[in-house]
Each structure stands twice: as structure tokens, then as C-alpha cells.
Amino acid sequence: MPRHWLMKSEPDEVSIDDLARAPGQTVAWTGVRNYQARNFMRDEMQRGDGVLFYHSSCPQPGIAGLAEIAGATEPDATQFDPASPYFDAKASREQPRWLQIPVRLVRVTRLLGLPEMRGAPSLATMRVLQRGNRLSITPVTAAEWRAVLALLDR
């Protein structure tokens, strides 16, 4: 049973267009440094899961495209790289702390902006819209997923 997720990305780091230009239109989702989000990758996310690709910390936050989980989790390579901003001195190859997962573009959509999302009753339950939410990966229900697709078709 495929699940659905919303994954936040700062477009200055990886935008939907960057994803579209990437080899195989796939990027390794690295840099997650929050245990709840990591545990989703470790315990629940699987190849084929649907992904809402969300632009955050930018002039026009919102859903910018659809993607899918394209493979299995593995240790996040950036945790071992002292030159990376995501380097973690407490992680080792023997005992990695952080995970990455490959994400492949399905299609670039129109921007479903945050104000429009907030105005849609069908999206009121979405985790990303809840007060104080900061999780970079959040589960999306089947109903929420369908509601997003319906809004994107308008």
C-alpha cells in the first residue's frame, strides 16, 4: 500500500527545476537532521510512495511538483563529509545516524501556493499547515493527496 509524503526543500538548495534537470530526474534526499523525519525514512517510506515536493523558506512557498520515492534508504553521505554543512562528527560509517532516500520527479505542476493551501478546506488537516509545524517530511493521507491533485487540476 503506497503512502504519501510532503517533503520540504529550499529552492535555493534543490528546487523543482533542479530536480527536473538532475540525472534520471532523481536526487538523493540528504541533509535531514531531525529524528522524526529520519524515522519516517527508516521505518515507513518505500519505493513508489507519492511525494508532494514543497518549496519552503522562499518568496512563494507551496507545492511545486509531484515526485516519488525511487529506491531504498541508505546512510546519508553528507554526514561523513567534513566539508559539508551537514557533517556530523558524532556519526561514523560503522554507526551512521542519518539517512537519505532517492526522490524522482513525476511532474512539475503549477505552484499550489501556501495561501491557496490554507484557503482550501479539503487541506485543513495537512500536517504542513498546522501551527508550529517544522518537520521537513510529513505524512499525507490519501484524501489529502487526492485533494491536492484536484486543486492542481484547476
Next chain:
DNA sequence: GCCAACGTTGGC
């Protein structure tokens, strides 16, 4: 285990 201090996120 408690909890104050601090750091980060992210919209505005």
C-alpha cells in the same frame, strides 16, 4: 528525569 538556555525553522 527535569527544565532553562540555546539553536533552528520558516512564514511574514
Next chain:
DNA sequence: GCCAACGTTGGC
């Protein structure tokens, strides 16, 4: 730049 909200750290 501001600031609310939340997660993490570390002293006790």
C-alpha cells in the same frame, strides 16, 4: 529582520 514554535543540549 522579527518572532513564534519547537527540538536539542547539558547541568543538576
